[in-house]
Amino acid sequence: MSIHAPGAAPRRARARRAVDTPIALVPFIDFLLTVVVFLLMSFGTSGEITVLPGLPEASHGTDGPEAPVVAIDADQITIDGRRVADTRALLASAGVERVEPLVRDLEIQRQSWAVLHPGEDFPGHVVVQASREVDYRAVRKVLFSIAQAGYGGIALAVRPVRARGGG
Numbered sequence: 001m002s003i004h005a006p007g008a009a010p011r012r013a014r015a016r017r018a019v020d021t022p023i024a025l026v027p028f029i030d031f032l033l034t035v036v037v038f039l040l041m042s043f044g045t046s047g048e049i050t051v052l053p054g055l056p057e058a059s060h061g062t063d064g065p066e067a068p069v070v071a072i073d074a075d076q077i078t079i080d081g082r083r084v085a086d087t088r089a090l091l092a093s094a095g096v097e098r099v100e101p102l103v104r105d106l107e108i109q110r111q112s113w114a115v116l117h118p119g120e121d122f123p124g125h126v127v128v129q130a131s132r133e134v135d136y137r138a139v140r141k142v143l144f145s146i147a148q149a150g151y152g153g154i155a156l157a158v159r160p161v162r163a164r165g166g167g
Contacts, residue, residue, distance in 0.1 A: 106149035
């Protein structure tokens, strides 16, 4: 036994931790599975779009393509829920001019698509929702801007006509 000062505890050599500490595998797999399910639920592309009130009705139609959604209502113009322009400001001038923020956003989406799908032809689809209350001049400017951004496939969103019961 070694000699040490009275009242002082003897020093012990520190134990080194192992570098390859085992990981509890089952909880780790549960955690990863939870993260994957969360990401799939959060970022799933279902193609669902929110419908503006006042959309025109149509008796024949098909499901639209998975594409950016440009919505026009009495107050604003949005692309995929982000406001890009004010509808009343567009109606201030009678001429047909580009809606620059809309063109810029669509061009950015087109460039992103080209990066994500190299070697494939750009489909150029856009879904347009326009309320019946919107002045046609605003719709015309939006359609002109979409064409200027290089999108040729324009689908107009409508509500299906409900079957009416016969007398």
